Amino acid sequence: MNNTPTKRSKKAGLSPGTMVHIGHKKIDKARISIIDYSQKKLEEKQVKNIEECFPFKDKPTVTWVNIDGLHQTDLIEKLGNYFGLHPLTLEDIVNTGQRPKMEDLDDYLFVVLKMIYFDEKHKLNIEQVSVIVGINFVISFQERVGDIFDCVRERIRNEKSRHRKMDSDYLAYSLIDAVIDGYFIVLEQLGEKIEKLEEKVIKDPTTDTVKAIHAIKRELILLRKAVWPLRDVMTSLERTDSSLINEKTFIYLRDAYDHTIQVIDTIETYRDMVSGILDVYLSSVSNKLNEVMKVLTIFAAIFIPLTFIAGIYGMNFKYMPELGWKFGYLGFWGIIFTVAIGLLYYFKKKKWL
Amino acid sequence: MNNTPTKRSKKAGLSPGTMVHIGHKKIDKARISIIDYSQKKLEEKQVKNIEECFPFKDKPTVTWVNIDGLHQTDLIEKLGNYFGLHPLTLEDIVNTGQRPKMEDLDDYLFVVLKMIYFDEKHKLNIEQVSVIVGINFVISFQERVGDIFDCVRERIRNEKSRHRKMDSDYLAYSLIDAVIDGYFIVLEQLGEKIEKLEEKVIKDPTTDTVKAIHAIKRELILLRKAVWPLRDVMTSLERTDSSLINEKTFIYLRDAYDHTIQVIDTIETYRDMVSGILDVYLSSVSNKLNEVMKVLTIFAAIFIPLTFIAGIYGMNFKYMPELGWKFGYLGFWGIIFTVAIGLLYYFKKKKWL
Amino acid sequence: MNNTPTKRSKKAGLSPGTMVHIGHKKIDKARISIIDYSQKKLEEKQVKNIEECFPFKDKPTVTWVNIDGLHQTDLIEKLGNYFGLHPLTLEDIVNTGQRPKMEDLDDYLFVVLKMIYFDEKHKLNIEQVSVIVGINFVISFQERVGDIFDCVRERIRNEKSRHRKMDSDYLAYSLIDAVIDGYFIVLEQLGEKIEKLEEKVIKDPTTDTVKAIHAIKRELILLRKAVWPLRDVMTSLERTDSSLINEKTFIYLRDAYDHTIQVIDTIETYRDMVSGILDVYLSSVSNKLNEVMKVLTIFAAIFIPLTFIAGIYGMNFKYMPELGWKFGYLGFWGIIFTVAIGLLYYFKKKKWL
Amino acid sequence: MNNTPTKRSKKAGLSPGTMVHIGHKKIDKARISIIDYSQKKLEEKQVKNIEECFPFKDKPTVTWVNIDGLHQTDLIEKLGNYFGLHPLTLEDIVNTGQRPKMEDLDDYLFVVLKMIYFDEKHKLNIEQVSVIVGINFVISFQERVGDIFDCVRERIRNEKSRHRKMDSDYLAYSLIDAVIDGYFIVLEQLGEKIEKLEEKVIKDPTTDTVKAIHAIKRELILLRKAVWPLRDVMTSLERTDSSLINEKTFIYLRDAYDHTIQVIDTIETYRDMVSGILDVYLSSVSNKLNEVMKVLTIFAAIFIPLTFIAGIYGMNFKYMPELGWKFGYLGFWGIIFTVAIGLLYYFKKKKWL
């Protein structure tokens, strides 16, 4: 459960707008990379000091500053102050327990998203991605160095790409879209897990099955919590009257909205499926119990009466005429077989055999 | 589960508007058929090259281009470019994991639907149907050659049909209506399945019953996912202020909307019914267990004491007066019957017999 | 399940507006009855040919045409053409799988309702009732001859009744109200069934109980499907700006709306109650199993050790000192009673006895 | 279940506005009491004939007519006609199966409420209270003589109370508030019941527990049905633009609305709690079964093998060397103890002991 907000309590009582990094420190030193481009030019570099970003702020070209690592709050604060970010925005950036949201602060739009992926240990990871969209710049914050935005970088480098013709809003859309694309990958993996589980529960349900069901349910709960609010984020982005979003970008935002709904739909469908699998599992457990009980009952019901009969002729009464009969023993076997066959027939009729 | 979006992940990271066919390739070569008609004239042909469609674009007659097969993305791209379709529209057409939706792109309306049918193996199949409605043309895309639109073709061929008097919007409505009509067929088949299941679960529930319940539940989940969004599609079609939809067509769209709601209602009713069947099944399993246990208990409770009594007189104590009594053995049988009848009476009173 | 839309599929592929009777043919020949009235006059007759209705159309008096039987589509088509009904309206009238709805077609209002009653076999029957409200006429369609509208006829015949002072809209309201009144009768019968079931499940639950619960659940599901959409119908009737509804009638429509909500409320309450009864039943099954198992365990746990002890002294070892003791047999009984009483005490303490 | 609408069916088919008393006759003769007051004066009396109320109608003082008993429909009709009440209002007053509602009929407001209390047999009773608010009068109707409005009377008698300064709308508010106050008393009693049940289910669950759970659930269902619609009633009272409600009264109505929401909240919380208690009960039943089965298994698994061993040496084979051995019997006991201790150790390890 390392996806739950970690130690939000250490913020309790602090003044609003106080920057406290909440979350796991996942990287040693924050990495700052800058891409600055216009239709013709492209400049790309990694910088050590945050101050190196400042000159790009007022350039007419589109500047994308990406910061990996959130624990160096002083660095983020300097950047925020220079770019005119509200203290509450800065607070939200470093607090990774944030809910996805979109805020219009006139000078810039602030979008918080959740990036989701299965790590190498097949564990669901949820990381916070914040995006600031200003007039000529986009600043993105990630919890650690990841390759999720590499595809966007690649496309920017291509001089003929749509990026080079469009503004910072399209860049921001691309980043959001890259995050949403990640959801589909997670959903596919979950879908495969569910399919396997379904086969297993029908063919060979074991006690581990219920744990697997529980684990997937849990992942779906976390996924849902991370994706559900995105619907509102995309709706408000699409309907914003902020001048930062160009007319031409709306159709792309609409597309991203559609993808979000598709993700949510699929999560809900998966939830329904998993709870169906649990039903199948539980009824298979009941059926197994029934089967066990039938075996026990058949054995007990057949042999207990037989043992009783054998017990009778093991008695030591002086006057037991049957014991002396010539065919007494044979007769005993006769009774035994009659009783046994009668009972077997009875169970056959009850469809227990 | 071949109805889940297949390999959406191969799109991750690509530029939006990049056409990648997502879905199963269900046909070798795309089939292109054209019907062009006005009140008086009718021209119908199948073409090999997509370019043969282009002259129809600017004719005043209504042109319907139907394309079966989505994997030849180059072909669809050519068509899209000539007819002025937005890259995102083209992307959505070939991505069969799309959610039903309706988009108004000023020059044309774009509608995505899900066609649903049971195939010859009684498996639920969901295929994507896209419809483009332009000023004098309709372009429809199917995943493979099907006969779902044959009835529409038949009606167009009839010179007196409503089609020949109306515009492309009525043609589009007919296509959507044909898809919705397909839902009723699927629902009827499901309804019959549910009825049979219900009878079975009341008369003779077996372990297969729960699998059948699960299978129907799953089909209902998939159906629901495919049909639910259609409600919004029909609402926005009905309320659109696009000039592409004539006043006279609205009553037909309203009718199609009613059918959609009817389908959704029936799905929800079926879901309720199936979960009721599961309850009956589970309680029948519990009852069976009870019955098994009663049989075991009656056998055990009657014969175990009797066996004990027999065991007593099988003991070898020197001084056991009963063994020497003349009517000892008879007395033994007397006790045995008394105990047995007493226990039977007890179980009778408990209503276990 | 003869309440499900029957063979809607035979319509698939037909042109919209094609009249196909969907439903069970419940009557041999359609019966047409006409009541024409004004404040002073009343004319009432049954006609053979639909053409006899036509002269009434343009009379200033209020005319009520009631048609029982929907399978003679030609008859209904003639009527529809003369009274100016839209083909889609006619299609909906004869398709009994319709959802309750209200449509304003400028010249007339079209209302579809579901009449519900328990037939003589105590089976829930759902029949479609359609009402057309025109400027001076009301046309109603029923699936078969019924007595549901007799009370309305009776009131019209009374010269002092409100009907004679009001227009066709009040007549239409009366018909709708008569249908809704029928729901209360069904609900009362269901209420009694539920009460009986509840008593039974607490006093003497049997395996039939779960079938009875399931049957009532099913009836509630069907009822709900039929009544739920009525809420929207009544809302749109109440809010319509159609000139066909007079100001004075709105308070009556409001009253009918209240009744509808009351019916829906009661259905939901019944659903809650029935699912509560199922819980009680299931827990009573579990309790019974517990009780059975306790009886088994007590018998087995007491007599199995005793039998073992008896078995010991049935052994044939040469050197078994106890066998030769004078009070060996008495001692045996001492042990037996001690063990038995000890175990009984143990089970008493466990509250199993 | 005497809280369900009783015999609503006897109304079916009657003209709307026909007064039929639906409900249990709870009183022999209706009691009519009048309080008439202004800031200075107070007149209070009980009358025999309804006509004695009429003179108060047009007085400028506030008049409160309270009628206990609804079966004398002629009396209520007379009153209604004199005070100008709509026939549908009168119908609703005497039909106790009404849903809480508020209607604005221009000349007066009509409010239907449900009074709820536990009677001396600890049974939940639901009675209908109707309140008519006119320009200078309030008429209230109760099913039988009760003391719920005594507190309001007391306050009116106090010359300094807010009542004497305010109009009929404040009086009506007081009556509604008295009814809502009654809900809190019922909720407290239910809360105590739930608390006791919770303790019992954790300490000592019996088969009666599930019946108690079911009974509380049922009471909550009835309560919910009676209170839930009150939310809408209070909202429409608060938002009404009727001139009958003074500006100063709105804050009191808002307060009553808050109380209603609080009641609904508490009901929902109780429902959640009760369903939690059911879960605990069911799992305790399962656990008990497990415990019973363990006892049985331990007894059976230990003594059945031992009995088998004893049985071996009870055999009468001629050549059984062990029987002749000197320490054969001792050896037998050795084996017996070894097996018994081994099995006990095994069950200990399985944590069954």
Place this chain on the structure above:
Amino acid sequence: MNNTPTKRSKKAGLSPGTMVHIGHKKIDKARISIIDYSQKKLEEKQVKNIEECFPFKDKPTVTWVNIDGLHQTDLIEKLGNYFGLHPLTLEDIVNTGQRPKMEDLDDYLFVVLKMIYFDEKHKLNIEQVSVIVGINFVISFQERVGDIFDCVRERIRNEKSRHRKMDSDYLAYSLIDAVIDGYFIVLEQLGEKIEKLEEKVIKDPTTDTVKAIHAIKRELILLRKAVWPLRDVMTSLERTDSSLINEKTFIYLRDAYDHTIQVIDTIETYRDMVSGILDVYLSSVSNKLNEVMKVLTIFAAIFIPLTFIAGIYGMNFKYMPELGWKFGYLGFWGIIFTVAIGLLYYFKKKKWL
């Protein structure tokens, strides 16, 4: 369950606006503390008589009066009268069964909140906090002396804090934010409990587990009831057009709203998780039963037939040829082992071993 409204019934029948303290008396004497500040000055004191607060009312500086303890209703009434609070407001302040709400009474805003914390006995405590926001003052009421607002006091004392530059609305926001911060601490503790429970239920479920699940569920129900209405409170604060809230404060209120939603989201997620844990627990109980039954069945099914065979040769028939055979006894053991191994193989194949 000492969190339920205690004895709300003692208010029933009292005039609205009557102050009755409802709740546990948690403190002996109310403590009154005043902080008065402007950008430059700060005055802080604790007073004995409520009259000492009065001079601060009309000062232009911001005054914060905090009152711990609600049972001295006379004191609160005096304060209320001087500061112009409505009787209903005063009634709500001392009635701790209040639902969180926000009321705009023109002269002041009235906010009711629930403070939540685990006490030293790890029991969830819910206390009511009321905040009055006037033009230059804030009055807060707590049930007992707590340290929740200490952080706010600390910040006010700091001359450079945002408080000293802003008005009473920002102070009120800070108090609300401090309460919401408390929720995160409770959620973290609950999160840890749930995590532990989850581990326990997977590794070693006992009968105590279900009680722990129930306890957490109950805490979540109470938490939910306390926090859910806060959503509406924050929405109405954010959207209020009251002149008491400055433009600059809205972004902080928006932030507090986001936190509220985050809390609600987390509660819902926890509820889902806990019900998942219950599922795992119940299925583990079923599995255990299965396991117990398998052990019983294996023992019984193997030894009961063997005992029967031994019983046969313990019979005393005169003519039993096997008894005389030389290898009879050896043969017996042969049969015994064959049967035992056969049955073990059978159970192995059934995967019961």
